[in-house]
Amino acid sequence: MTDTRTPAARWVLVLAAITLLGALGSIVAPNVLKQWTSGAPWPEGVHLSGGLGTEDGVIGDDPAEVGTDVPALTELRPALLAAVREAAADAAEDGVDLRVTSGWRSAQYQQHLLDEAVDEYGSYEEARRWVNTPDGSKHVTGDAVDVGPTDAADWLGRNGSAYGLCQVYANEMWHFELLTAPGGECPAMRLDGSS
Numbered sequence: 001m002t003d004t005r006t007p008a009a010r011w012v013l014v015l016a017a018i019t020l021l022g023a024l025g026s027i028v029a030p031n032v033l034k035q036w037t038s039g040a041p042w043p044e045g046v047h048l049s050g051g052l053g054t055e056d057g058v059i060g061d062d063p064a065e066v067g068t069d070v071p072a073l074t075e076l077r078p079a080l081l082a083a084v085r086e087a088a089a090d091a092a093e094d095g096v097d098l099r100v101t102s103g104w105r106s107a108q109y110q111q112h113l114l115d116e117a118v119d120e121y122g123s124y125e126e127a128r129r130w131v132n133t134p135d136g137s138k139h140v141t142g143d144a145v146d147v148g149p150t151d152a153a154d155w156l157g158r159n160g161s162a163y164g165l166c167q168v169y170a171n172e173m174w175h176f177e178l179l180t181a182p183g184g185e186c187p188a189m190r191l192d193g194s195s
Helices: 007-028 030-036 078-093 107-121 150-163
Strands: 099-102 144-148 165-167 175-178
Touching (some): 078 144, 078 150, 144 150, 150 165
Antiparallel strands (some): 165 175
């Protein structure tokens, strides 16, 4: 059977599939979805089990405003932080409240997240689809940011390349890295963090 759809129609189908994968990712990854819900902000210096706290990049249940001076933001690469702040200002003009759900993380915090994911998903291989190792994580180097809520991630997915910000993984609509010059073309997304 011959595919009679136009290239534009095929492209729309590809974008719909990517959006669906992102939506499914937020259903399958409840620990990330929990970051997008609004709850009481964590008090300064709050710690997770194992002694991890804001100094490790923990943001807590209340996503950070991009102007906040917390290590999750201040330890990001300066160019990435500037791009996120510029995008957030423009998103606000469009009525979208773009917040950071995760930014820079210490290696200990990244390992903690990976360990939690192994417990949640039942295997290291499945966990790696969602959480990278401390040695491989762009969060640990200050080169990645996760944004929320969902409408903000969607806005940045559509407009991020204007700031050089690109969605990296098809299954994580919230994860962005500075991967192109402002106004440039983003590279093709990878399926997930294990690829």
